[in-house]
Amino acid sequence: MAESRPVLIKCEDIYVAIDLDILRDESEVINSMLEDLCHRSDDTSDDDNAPCETRSTKLTKGEVDILELFGFDKEAVKLVFGDLAGFEGIVNICDDFDIYFKMLEICAHFDIHGPIHEIKQKFKTYPTLSCVDSFIEAFKMAEKIDAFFPNLGETKDILFKRCVAYARSNFLSWEVILEFIRKNETNNEFTWKLFQELNKQEAIIRRKVEDIENVEKEGPSYIIGNLEWKILCKRRGGSNDYLGLFVQVDNPSCDNYGDDWSCLADVELNLVDQVTGYKWHHSFLHRFCQNDRSVGKTTFKEWSQVTSGYNYVKDGTLLVEAEIKIKSTNGLKTSFGNTFSTIGWFDKSPESKSNGKDPATEEDDICKEGEVEENDDSNESDQESEANSDGSSSCAEKEEQSEADKTYVLLHCKDIPIVLEKSLLVRQSGFFKKKFEEESNSEKQVLKKEDFSLTQSFHLSNYDSTATKALFDLMQGFPQVLNSIQKFETFNDMIDICKTYEIDRFEDITNRIRVIDFPFEEVVEAYKVSKLLETIDGFDSQADELKEKCVAIAGSNLASWQYLVSFIVNNKGDNIDPAIEILKLLGNEDKCMIRHVVPDIENIDDEEQFIKSNALWNIDVLKTTLKSKDYLTVSLMCTAEDPDPDEWSCKVKNVEAKLLKNDGTCLTEHVEEHTFHHEYDDKLELFSMLKSEVLDKKNGFIDEQGKKLQIEVKFERDKARKVAYL
Numbered sequence: 001m002a003e004s005r006p007v008l009i010k011c012e013d014i015y016v017a018i019d020l021d022i023l024r025d026e027s028e029v030i031n032s033m034l035e036d037l038c039h040r041s042d043d044t045s046d047d048d049n050a051p052c053e054t055r056s057t058k059l060t061k062g063e064v065d066i067l068e069l070f071g072f073d074k075e076a077v078k079l080v081f082g083d084l085a086g087f088e089g090i091v092n093i094c095d096d097f098d099i100y101f102k103m104l105e106i107c108a109h110f111d112i113h114g115p116i117h118e119i120k121q122k123f124k125t126y127p128t129l130s131c132v133d134s135f136i137e138a139f140k141m142a143e144k145i146d147a148f149f150p151n152l153g154e155t156k157d158i159l160f161k162r163c164v165a166y167a168r169s170n171f172l173s174w175e176v177i178l179e180f181i182r183k184n185e186t187n188n189e190f191t192w193k194l195f196q197e198l199n200k201q202e203a204i205i206r207r208k209v210e211d212i213e214n215v216e217k218e219g220p221s222y223i224i225g226n227l228e229w230k231i232l233c234k235r236r237g238g239s240n241d242y243l244g245l246f247v248q249v250d251n252p253s254c255d256n257y258g259d260d261w262s263c264l265a266d267v268e269l270n271l272v273d274q275v276t277g278y279k280w281h282h283s284f285l286h287r288f289c290q291n292d293r294s295v296g297k298t299t300f301k302e303w304s305q306v307t308s309g310y311n312y313v314k315d316g317t318l319l320v321e322a323e324i325k326i327k328s329t330n331g332l333k334t335s336f337g338n339t340f341s342t343i344g345w346f347d348k349s350p351e352s353k354s355n356g357k358d359p360a361t362e363e364d365d366i367c368k369e370g371e372v373e374e375n376d377d378s379n380e381s382d383q384e385s386e387a388n389s390d391g392s393s394s395c396a397e398k399e400e401q402s403e404a405d406k407t408y409v410l411l412h413c414k415d416i417p418i419v420l421e422k423s424l425l426v427r428q429s430g431f432f433k434k435k436f437e438e439e440s441n442s443e444k445q446v447l448k449k450e451d452f453s454l455t456q457s458f459h460l461s462n463y464d465s466t467a468t469k470a471l472f473d474l475m476q477g478f479p480q481v482l483n484s485i486q487k488f489e490t491f492n493d494m495i496d497i498c499k500t501y502e503i504d505r506f507e508d509i510t511n512r513i514r515v516i517d518f519p520f521e522e523v524v525e526a527y528k529v530s531k532l533l534e535t536i537d538g539f540d541s542q543a544d545e546l547k548e549k550c551v552a553i554a555g556s557n558l559a560s561w562q563y564l565v566s567f568i569v570n571n572k573g574d575n576i577d578p579a580i581e582i583l584k585l586l587g588n589e590d591k592c593m594i595r596h597v598v599p600d601i602e603n604i605d606d607e608e609q610f611i612k613s614n615a616l617w618n619i620d621v622l623k624t625t626l627k628s629k630d631y632l633t634v635s636l637m638c639t640a641e642d643p644d645p646d647e648w649s650c651k652v653k654n655v656e657a658k659l660l661k662n663d664g665t666c667l668t669e670h671v672e673e674h675t676f677h678h679e680y681d682d683k684l685e686l687f688s689m690l691k692s693e694v695l696d697k698k699n700g701f702i703d704e705q706g707k708k709l710q711i712e713v714k715f716e717r718d719k720a721r722k723v724a725y726l
Helices: 020-026 028-038 074-084 097-110 114-125 132-148 150-170 174-183 188-199 303-307 359-377 382-405 422-428 430-438 465-475 480-484 488-500 506-514 520-533 540-555 561-570 573-588 691-695
Strands: 006-011 014-019 057-060 065-069 202-209 221-224 227-235 242-250 262-272 279-289 294-302 317-330 407-413 416-421 446-449 452-459 591-598 609-612 615-626 629-639 650-660 666-676 683-690 709-717
Touching: 006 020, 006 074, 014 020, 014 074, 020 028, 020 074, 028 097, 074 097, 074 114, 097 114, 097 132, 097 150, 114 150, 132 150, 132 174, 132 188, 150 188, 150 221, 174 561, 174 573, 188 561, 188 573, 202 221, 202 227, 227 294, 227 317, 242 262, 242 303, 242 317, 262 294, 279 294, 294 303, 407 422, 407 465, 416 422, 416 465, 422 430, 422 465, 465 480, 465 488, 480 506, 488 506, 488 520, 506 520, 506 540, 520 540, 520 573, 540 573, 540 591, 540 609, 561 573, 591 615, 615 709, 629 650, 629 691, 629 709, 650 683, 666 683, 683 691
Parallel strands: 006 065, 407 452
Antiparallel strands: 006 014, 057 065, 202 317, 221 227, 227 242, 242 294, 262 279, 262 317, 407 416, 446 452, 591 709, 609 615, 615 629, 629 683, 650 666, 650 709
């Protein structure tokens, strides 16, 4: 039997000696390289030192064979080949997700399988996902494995499940979700998969009671089906001592929308034997609602049987779990329901720059202008007047002739045929102008129809039929369809048609967009339109304004982890990228603007909350009485969901507050800087005025009905502030 020999693995200044037979057995790739070495002659030559076909290795023959690796991380090389060489536990010394990924790169490149088992085991327990940063690293690692190593799906699944488990118990805060979105750099589709898991209608949640003597201490909450669940433990005590187990569900959105919600679910509660895995269980079918939020059993298990005779208690801890399968839900909301009219976006209908005339009559107008000019000149002499008369007759003759010679084009858009005058298309569309100029007479197919002729037809099947009709009606001078459009998907198609066919009607479309009080459900489509407008020369300001609106309405509707989860899950496919962009803007904005409308100055209890720069802002309007006089005080408030509010603060600077007037002017106040602290009543007072002055219509603060008050606040957020983590 031939004596085995070592091979020296070299990467930069790292050397690992490993038995040749181990390499042969472990890697077919390396084995074929070694076979190639065996067929070489014993004498050395320049060819012996030449790199192999593999661009990242060089095999050198000598008394000891050296396999030199290029382009790999040396620490990862040491761990992979050290594990193969038999250094037990060497993989466990790693505490860096990046090194783990580089180890997997080496394993995939050389088809090595040995260390992968150790990496899987490590992923189950370490590194600990203790904060958003470590969670993001684990999440990025899972996405990388999914993208680059599809054959390691089991490894990815282990890590992904840990990420889901972390998110399930830590994403019950919109601040944490936005912080994750802001920092996360993985593929947005992969991010969507994470939130889709949180939104699934069934899951198993576990709770480890660390102190059996303090069993009633409240445990963590978990997200399942976009509701908040927790396992409750109770001990009855006394002579008839029992452990009680319950599941409780909360619907935070009911704080804003009332108590009209319900959830029908199958629940199985388990007490787990921590040695054998045996589960003592009870099952329930229950309809949860605001007045009945828990289900379980007071006499789940006798306390003596829990603490002795079985392995339910191990090292002073108790392990319980709940398997929850949601069958149906009712009354769950997806947003606060704010629109621009409620959050204070004060756009007025813009004045159109068009003259309001039918574009098809523009040539007639030119003729009429010519007549006016010639009539003015006729005052100088009768001869010129006669010539002018002849000119007018000539123009009329041309008009009569053109009516007889008009040709039309048929446009097909799905099930709607549109007939347009060819000359109108030539004047308003660069695409059709070029098309008709290039065609030869032999290519024309003319179909005679009573009083008009039809030449050619075009199919616009990829566009919304309403968008096509609205645009071509607009070209003929009929804006009614455009003025009735509310859907941004339709505007998107209209702008795309204008770009494709070189039709300059962008201003008409953007003027319509500016005055729409669209709902939150349209925010992603509206954001996509803003991105499309960015590609059109001269429309940057319109694009920025629409994008600002989208961020504003998102910020006023998503100040709830439930709504954030719904928002992400509901925007899959082509919508996930713009949805994530909107959320990143909510978390990244340093310069902020909040607009607020007090709908009824006599009833100022209503207020909205706005997410800006990953903080929650309110414009608070309060009525106070001092010395028998009523005052209105306007303040800016900032709050957080931090479970440890003593650790939270937020500094703002360059605050500019405005009370807007009907004539476009405003009353302005400036504050250089202010720091908000954890106290709920911490406010920055901006205005304090006599209520009578505000209500006086001469001052112009309220609308004609004497009710609405419009407020705007701009400020810069200091970056140096603590971010809330769970």
